[in-house]
Amino acid sequence: xxxxxxxxxxxxxxxxxxxxxxxxxxxxxxxxxxxxxxxxxxxxxxxxxxxxxxxxxxxxxxxxxxxxxxxxxxxxxxxxxxxxxxxxxxxxxxxxxxxxxxxxxxxxxxxxxxxxxxxxxxxxxxxxxxxxxxxxxxxxxxxxxxxxxxxxxxxxxxxxxxxxxxxxxxxxxxxxxxxxxxxxxxxxxxxxxxxxxxxxxxxxxxxxxxxxxxxxxxxxxxxxxxxxxxxxxxxxxxxxxxxxxxxxxxxxxxxxxxxxxxxxxxxxxxxxxxxxxxxxxxxxxxxxxxxxxxxxxxxxxxxxxxxxxxxxxxxxxxxxxxxxxxxxxxxxxxxxxxxxxxxxxxxxxxxxxxxxxxxxxxxxxxxxxxxxxxxxxxxxxxxxxxxxxxxxxxxxxxxxxxxxxxxxxxxxxxxxxxxxxxxxxxxxxxxxxxxxxxxxxxxxxxxxxxxxxxxxxxxxxxxxxxxxxxxxxxxxxxxxxxxxxxxxxxxxxxxxxxxxxxxxxxxxxxxxxxxxxxxxxxxxxxxxxxxxxxxxxxxxxxxxxxxxxxxxxxxxxxxxxxxxxxxxxxxxxxxxxxxxxxxxxxxxxxxxxxxxxxxxxxxxxxxxxxxxxxxxxxxxxxxxxxxxxxxxxxxxxxxxxxxxxxxxxxxxxxxxxxxxxxxxxxxxxxxxxxxxxxxxxxxxxxxxxxxxxxxxxxxxxxxxxxxxxxxxxxxxxxxxx
Amino acid sequence: xxxxxxxxxxxxxxxxxxxxxxxxxxxxxxxxxxxxxxxxxxxxxxxxxxxxxxxxxxxxxxxxxxxxxxxxxxxxxxxxxxxxxxxxxxxxxxxxxxxxxxxxxxxxxxxxxxxxxxxxxxxxxxxxxxxxxxxxxxxxxxxxxxxxxxxxxxxxxxxxxxxxx
Numbered sequence: 001x002x003x004x005x006x007x008x009x010x011x012x013x014x015x016x017x018x019x020x021x022x023x024x025x026x027x028x029x030x031x032x033x034x035x036x037x038x039x040x041x042x043x044x045x046x047x048x049x050x051x052x053x054x055x056x057x058x059x060x061x062x063x064x065x066x067x068x069x070x071x072x073x074x075x076x077x078x079x080x081x082x083x084x085x086x087x088x089x090x091x092x093x094x095x096x097x098x099x100x101x102x103x104x105x106x107x108x109x110x111x112x113x114x115x116x117x118x119x120x121x122x123x124x125x126x127x128x129x130x131x132x133x134x135x136x137x138x139x140x141x142x143x144x145x146x147x148x149x150x151x152x153x154x155x156x157x158x159x160x161x162x163x164x165x166x167x168x169x170x171x172x173x174x175x176x177x178x179x180x181x182x183x184x185x186x187x188x189x190x191x192x193x194x195x196x197x198x199x200x201x202x203x204x205x206x207x208x209x210x211x212x213x214x215x216x217x218x219x220x221x222x223x224x225x226x227x228x229x230x231x232x233x234x235x236x237x238x239x240x241x242x243x244x245x246x247x248x249x250x251x252x253x254x255x256x257x258x259x260x261x262x263x264x265x266x267x268x269x270x271x272x273x274x275x276x277x278x279x280x281x282x283x284x285x286x287x288x289x290x291x292x293x294x295x296x297x298x299x300x301x302x303x304x305x306x307x308x309x310x311x312x313x314x315x316x317x318x319x320x321x322x323x324x325x326x327x328x329x330x331x332x333x334x335x336x337x338x339x340x341x342x343x344x345x346x347x348x349x350x351x352x353x354x355x356x357x358x359x360x361x362x363x364x365x366x367x368x369x370x371x372x373x374x375x376x377x378x379x380x381x382x383x384x385x386x387x388x389x390x391x392x393x394x395x396x397x398x399x400x401x402x403x404x405x406x407x408x409x410x411x412x413x414x415x416x417x418x419x420x421x422x423x424x425x426x427x428x429x430x431x432x433x434x435x436x437x438x439x440x441x442x443x444x445x446x447x448x449x450x451x452x453x454x455x456x457x458x459x460x461x462x463x464x465x466x467x468x469x470x471x472x473x474x475x476x477x478x479x480x481x482x483x484x485x486x487x488x489x490x491x492x493x494x495x496x497x498x499x500x501x502x503x504x505x506x507x508x509x510x511x512x513x514x515x516x517x518x519x520x521x522x523x524x525x526x527x528x529x530x531x532x533x534x535x536x537x538x539x540x541x542x543x544x545x546x547x548x549x550x551x552x553x554x555x556x557x558x559x560x561x562x563x564x565x566x567x568x569x570x571x572x573x574x575x576x577x578x579x580x581x582x583x584x585x586x587x588x589x590x591x592x593x594x595x596x597x598x599x600x601x602x603x604x605x606x607x608x609x610x611x612x613x614x615x616x617x618x619x620x621x622x623x624x625x626x627x628x629x630x631x632x633x634x635x636x637x638x639x640x641x642x643x644x645x646x647x648x649x650x651x652x653x654x655x656x657x658x659x660x661x662x663x664x665x666x667x668x669x670x671x672x673x674x675x676x677x678x679x680x681x682x683x684x685x686x687x688x689x690x691x692x693x694x695x696x697x698x699x700x701x702x703x704x705x706x707x708x709x710x711x712x713x714x715x716x717x718x719x720x721x
Numbered sequence: 722x723x724x725x726x727x728x729x730x731x732x733x734x735x736x737x738x739x740x741x742x743x744x745x746x747x748x749x750x751x752x753x754x755x756x757x758x759x760x761x762x763x764x765x766x767x768x769x770x771x772x773x774x775x776x777x778x779x780x781x782x783x784x785x786x787x788x789x790x791x792x793x794x795x796x797x798x799x800x801x802x803x804x805x806x807x808x809x810x811x812x813x814x815x816x817x818x819x820x821x822x823x824x825x826x827x828x829x830x831x832x833x834x835x836x837x838x839x840x841x842x843x844x845x846x847x848x849x850x851x852x853x854x855x856x857x858x859x860x861x862x863x864x865x866x867x868x869x870x871x872x873x874x875x876x877x878x879x880x881x882x883x884x885x886x
Contacts (some may be wrong), residue, residue: 174782416766464768506786507819507875508774509767516785518765518777526765526777526784 001104010051011104012157017044018100021093029086035075041089042071045578048096060099066121067092088124091117115418162255165216172205172212173501176405177520179205180498184522209405213254217401220298220307221249225260227269231294234273241291242277246300257399260379261307264372268309268395269294271369275311276393286390288312306424307403310394316387318344325353345387346484349373377533380406380423407500410495410521411478414466417527418491419519420478420498424532426486428494430478439475443667448477448488457488458539462532463514482533487541487717489532498522502529514538568659568680569635573652574619578685581637585690587647588636589655594629606649608636617651622673629653637690648694732846736837737867738859740830740866741813746798747866749859752832754871756814756821762787764825773877775825778812787812787823793877799827815871822875833866840868850877 021044028037049064067089074077095117102108145455179201186198224246235242253261277283277292284290293546297308322336325347336344347353351370376383381399408419409428429448431438439457441445446457457477461467477488500519505528509515513534521527567583596606597615604615615634634649659680667677675687738749738760764776764787775789791798799810812823840857847855854873859866 035858179781414768466768496811503784505784506778506822508786508788508822509770509777512767512769514769515767520779520782520784524779525763526779528765603766 007103008157009057010055011100014048014051014100015095016159017047018093018097020044022090022471025086025090025093028081029083032081038071038075042068042075045071045092050378054198056097057103060096060103062118063092063095063099063121066118067096070121085124088120092121112691133621140234160215165212169216172209173405173503175205176209176499176501177522180522181524188516202517207480213405214252217252218255218258219250219252220258220261220305221246222258223265224249224265224296226262227296230266231269231273234270238274238279240273240277240279242273243291243293245293245295247296251298251300251305253399254401257379257401260375261381261397261399264375264383264397265307265309267369267372270398271297272309272311272393272395278314278316282314286314293579300401304398307397307399308394309397312392314388315391315393316345316348316385317389318342319385321345321347325350328353339692342386344383348385349383380421405499407497408519409478409497410527411460411463411476411489411491412493412495413460413491415492416466417495417521417525418460419498419529420480420489420532421498421516421529424480424482426479429479430474430494431477433473435475438515446490455486455488456536456541457490458541459490460535461490461492461626462533463539480532480536482536485541486537487536487539491533500527500529568685570656570659570680571618571633571635571652571687572622572654572656573617573650574622576619576622576624578656578680578683578684579618579652579688580680580685581635581650581688582689583658585637586635587638590634590636590649591631592634592649594632597632606634610645610651613647614647615649615651616693618688618693619651619653632642637694650693725768734821735834737832737834738866738868739813739832741811741826742830743790743826744830745792745795746796747830747864748790748794748826748869749833749866750813750824750869751816754815756816758829759812759814759823761809762812762823778823780821780823783821784815785821785823787825787877788877789825791825791827793854793874795848815875817872817875819875824874833861835866843867 021041024037024041028034028041031037032501045064046069046423048084049061049068052064062226070085070089074081074085079085174430179198189395227246228244229242231242234240270296277294278286283292293312295308297306297310299306318339318341322331322339322344325331326333328335330350330353331339331347339347346590349369349372353369373383376399378396379399381397383395383397385393385395387393407422409422409425411418411420429450438450441447442454446459446536447454451456474489476494478494479486479488479490498521502517503519504510505512505515505518514531515534516529516531518526518528568580570578570580570587573579590608592606592608597604598606600612600614604617605612606615607613613634613636615632633652633655635652635655636647636649638647673693674687675689677684677686679685737752739752739755740747740749759778759780762778764778765775767774770776773788773792775787775792777784778787788823789798792794808827811826811829813826813829814821814823839861840859842854843852843858845852854869854877856868856870859868
C-alpha cells in the first residue's frame with residue numbers, strides 16, 4: 001500500500017475513534033468506575049499514539065503519549081477521574097483532532113504548538129491535582145472552519161459491515177431474478193407501456209447490480225502487499241537476488257475471490273523464487289543479469305481477471321517434466337510421448353508431482369501445484385503454465401470477477417432445465433436428420449469427429465439417470481471444457497444464455513459433485529447449475545484426481561487405473577501366440593531339461609531348489625498342443641492365493657518379452673483360463689487367468705503340503721500323529 | 722393452522738409443538754424451531770440425490786432442500802398415482818444452523834401445548850434409526866405424539882448424502 005493510502009486510512013480511522021472518544025469520555029465522567037469504557041478510551045489513544053509514532057508525527061505522539069499515561073493510571077486505579085482531569089483529557093483529544101486536521105490539509109503537524117497543554121498534562125501526570133482549565137487551550141483556533149473541504153477525507157470513505165454488503169448482494173440477486181421474470185412475462189405480451197417499463201427496470205437492475213458488486217470489490221494489491229516481504233525473505237534464505245515488480249495492483253476482484261486467491265498466489269510466487277529463478281552464478285553463466293526478476297501483472301479481460309506471475313529464470317524443461325512424471329508413475333511413457341511441450345509443462349499440476357531434486361523448506365514435497373490448481377478451479381478459475389526453457393516461466397491464472405451472478409446457458413434434459421456456466425462452454429452443436437449419424441462409437445463410447453479430433457460424448461440424461469425425451473433425429477450437443485478436458489454433453493434441448501444467481505443447494509446435497517448450485521428461473525422454478533468437471537468425472541471422461549490419465553489428454557478413453565501400468569510378461573504357448581501375465585506374479589524364469597520331469601501324485605513336477613515344483617503346461621491347459629521340447633521354458637510363478645514358498649511352474653513354448661505398457665480398454669474373452677484380451681505393445685494379447693489355471697496345482701496341493709509338513713514336524717519331535 | 726395459534730403464549734414447564742402426520746404417525750416439533758408451513762410447494766427433483774431428499778423448493782427466492790419425512794421415518798413412500806395422487810402435501814420449514822430446511826409431511830395438525838410430565842422416552846424396541854430422531858413420546862388421550870429432534874432429523878438427510886457419494 002502506498003504511504004498516502006496508509007495516511008488516509010490512519011486519518012479515517014482516527015477521526016472515527018475520536019468521535020466515539022468524546023462520547024465515551026463524557027459517559028466515563030458520569031460513571032467513573034466503568035472499566036470497559038476506560039479500557040476502550042485507553043485503547044483508542046494508544047492506537048493513535050502507536051500509529052503516529054510509526055508515521056513520524058512526533059508532536060502528535062507526545063500529546064497522545066501523555067494522555068495515555070494518565071489513562072493508564074486511571075485504569076490501574078491509582079487515581080480517580082475527576083472533572084478537571086476529564087477536561088484535560090478532552091483537551092488532549094481536541095489537540096489531537098487539531099493536529100490531525102492539519103495533517104489532513106497537507107500542512108504536516110501544523111503550526112499550533114501544544115506546549116501549554118503538554119505542560120498541564122505533565123503536571124497532572126506527576127500527581128498534581130489538575131490545574132485550572134486553560135481558556136486558550138479549551139478554545140482552539142478554528143482552523144477547520146477556514147477550510148471546510150479539508151474534512152473531506154474523513155467522509156468520502158465509509159466503513160460498511162461485510163454482512164450488510166452480503167445481504168445487499170443477495171437482494172440484488174433477487175432483483176435480477178424478478179427482472180428476469182418481468183422480462184419473460186413482457187415478451188409474451190404486446191403492451192407498449194409494459195414494454196417500456198420493463199426495459200427501464202432492466203437497465204436500472206443492471207446498473208444496480210454492477211454498483212453493488214463494485215462495493216464488494218477490493219484491489220488485488222491487498223494480497224500482493226504481502227509479497228515483497230515474502231520474496232525478500234525467500235531470496236535471502238535461498239541466497240538469490242530477486243527483484244519483484246508488480247503491475248495492476250489496483251485491479252479489483254470480489255472480496256470472496258480475493259480471499260480464495262491469496263494462498264494459491266503466494267504458493268506460485270514461492271515456487272518461482274525457489275525453482276524458477278537461478279542463483280546469481282548460474283544466471284551470469286547464462287549471460288543473464290545476476291538479479292532475477294519476478295513480475296506480477298493483473299488485468300481485466302472479457303469479464304475475467306488475468307493474473308500473470310512471470311519469472312526470467314531457467315524455465316521448465318518439458319522433457320524433464322515428462323521423465324519425472326513417468327518416473328513417479330503419474331503418466332505412462334506412451335502418454336508422455338504423445339504430449340506437446342505445452343501440455344507437458346502443465347504436468348506440474350498433477351498431484352504428487354515435484355521437479356525439485358531435493359526437498360527444501362520452501363518446496364519440493366510434491367504437494368502444492370495441484371492444490372493451487374484445485375483451489376483456483378474451485379472458484380471457477382483456470383491456471384496454466386507457459387515456459388520457455390532458459391528464458392523463464394509464466395503462470396497465468398484466470399479467475400471470474402464474481403461468483404454470485406454468472407452468465408450461463410440454459411439447457412433442458414428429461415423435461416427439466418439445467419444451467420451450464422458460460423466459462424465451461426466451448427461450442428454448441430446441433431445434428432439434424434442425417435447429421436445424427438455422425439455420432440460414431442469407440443467400443444461403446446459415443447464420439448464425434450470435430451476438426452480432426454474425437455470429441456467424447458456423454459448423455460446428460462444417462463449421467464443423471466433421468467428419462468430422455470429427445471426426438472431421435474435431432475442431437476443437441478454442448479461442447480464443454482473442464483480441467484482441460486473437452487467433451488460433448490448430449491442434451492434434449494439448448495435454450496438461451498442468461499445471467500443467473502448462484503445459490504447453494506444446502507447441506508443435504510453438498511456432496512453431489514455434479515452440481516455447482518441452483519438458481520431460480522424467470523418463472524420462479526428452480527434450475528440446477530451443472531458442474532461440468534463433476535459430470536465429466538461421473539461419466540468417466542475425466543479421470544479421478546491422482547490416476548494416470550488426469551490432465552494428459554482430452555480424448556483419453558476411460559481405462560482401468562489399476563491395470564493401467566502393470567509390467568507384463570509375454571509368452572507363447574500352444575495355439576496362443578501372445579499370452580500375458582503380470583510380472584509381479586513371476587518369481588523366476590528357468591530352463592529345465594524335459595527328462596528331469598517326474599511325477600508327484602500323478603502330476604508332472606520337477607525337483608527345483610530342493611523342493612517339488614508342480615508343472616503346468618499352458619498350451620495343454622488351454623486346449624492346445626503340449627509343449628514338446630528337450631529344454632522346457634518354465635515360468636516360476638508365486639501362487640496367488642498363498643504366501644511363502646509355494647510356487648508352481650508354467651511350461652510355455654517361448655518367452656517373448658517383458659513390457660511396461662498402457663493397456664487399452666480390455667475386452668472379456670469368455671474363454672476358460674483367460675481373463676480377457678487387450679492391445680499391448682500394438683498387438684492383441686490374451687491375459688492368462690493364473691488363478692484359474694493354477695487352481696489344481698497350487699490350491700489343493702498347497703493344502704496337502706501344509707498337512708504333510710505338519711505331519712513331518714510331528715515325526716521329528718517324536719509326537720505321535 | 723393460523724398465525725395466532727403459532728404465536729400463542731408459552732407457559733413455563735410446558736412446551737408447544739407444531740404437529741403433523743406422516744403416514745400413520747402423529748409427530749410434533751418444537752414450535753420455536755418452525756419458521757413457517759406451506760402447502761403444495763413445487764418440488765424440483767434433484768437427480769442422483771439421496772432418496773431422503775425429495776428435492777429443492779423455492780422459498781421466496783431462497784432455495785432450500787426438502788426432506789421426505791416418509792423416507793426418513795421409513796414409512797411406505799407416497800404413490801404418485803392411485804390413492805395418494807392429487808392429495809395435498811405440506812412443507813414444514815424449520816430453522817437449522819445451516820439455514821432453513823423443509824420437511825415434507827402429509828398433513829398439518831394443530832399446535833399443541835403439552836406438559837413435560839406426559840412425556841417419556843421412546844421404547845428401546847423402536848427401530849433404532851427412527852428412535853434416534855425422537856426426543857420423547859407424549860401420551861395423549863387418544864393417541865401418541867412422537868416428538869422429533871429437528872437437528873437430528875435434518876442431519877439424517879446430510880448423512881445419507883455423505884454416504885451416497
